[in-house]
Amino acid sequence: MQKGQVRKAISGFYYVYADGQTYQTRGRGNFRVKNMAPLIGDFVDFESDNLTEGVLLDIYPRKNELIRPTVANVDWGVIVMSAIEPDFSSYLVDRFLVYLEAKNIRPIIYVTKIDLLDGTAKEEMLHFKTYYESIGYTMILSDYPESSTSLKKLVASIGKGMAVFMGQSGAGKSTLLNQLMPELGLETGEISTSLGRGRHTTRHVELHPVGEALIADTPGFSTIDLVEIEAVELPSLFPDFVALRDQCRFGGCMHINEPNCRIKEAVASGEIAPYRYEHYLQFHDEIVGRKPVYQKNKNKR
């Protein structure tokens, strides 16, 4: 028996990578009974006498799971955000950050189209970079079209981990994946939304090695919902809040209506960026407002 990782799946075959080799395997029949479909990214036990007739025996517990692309055990989520066309949105960045934090996926923010900015707008981008890095995130500004520095930094940040790229339509996800893996030849540019959607759903996700990193070749969803996040868990998904929350008067402070809240003080003094707190309140309202719907669905299952 060997341990490996599923990196590709095509028509019932799972391609398992182990010790520098790729083994073609089939799932054992009882997977279906146990309701365990292997996912790309799964660590598995398998048995094989040769490279083409292996059998998957068991799936290891997953660290996390994404639906689009459908992958398990994601270490890094690369949030691809354009500086312009479409405009940079710290709201969207924060939404992706919260989503990734909740999934136990470490974020990297990669900003494209810096080459299209004037000096003032570039300054503004540097302010965002300074703030996000001060709270522990890596934010990389692309030096497109060469991109040599930013790509190197991105691959180095991913290290030996597995990364999935996500971001809104037109952000430059496919362009970036093509730069990292020229053999992919993903379509880029202004395409209609329906075409774009079709293209993404018909593709089979595959994990590609790039240097020491492993990269999913299919970009993730462009919008995300916060349905799986509970309101009480939200404050812990903002590292800038986590750093100070012990100084709030009340344990379990939601930083909204409580007196002597260190977070609200820090927002007032500018120690925490006010836009972060604004987004926190917006996400909180959204989650609280949606909760009955979520519970209803939960009971149906």
Ligand SMILES: Nc1nc2c(ncn2[C@@H]2O[C@H](COP(=O)(O)OP(=O)(O)OP(=O)(O)O)[C@@H](O)[C@H]2O)c(=O)[nH]1
């Ligand atoms: N000037 C400039 N153009 C860029 C940059 N990155 C991407 N683009 C262009 O932006 C457009 C959109 O890029 P795509 O890579 O197709 O964007 P996407 O995120 O894959 O978009 P969807 O497929 O709709 O999700 C293309 O015309 C790219 O050539 C950049 O850093 N600078």
Ligand SMILES: [Zn+2]
């Ligand atoms: Zn508080």
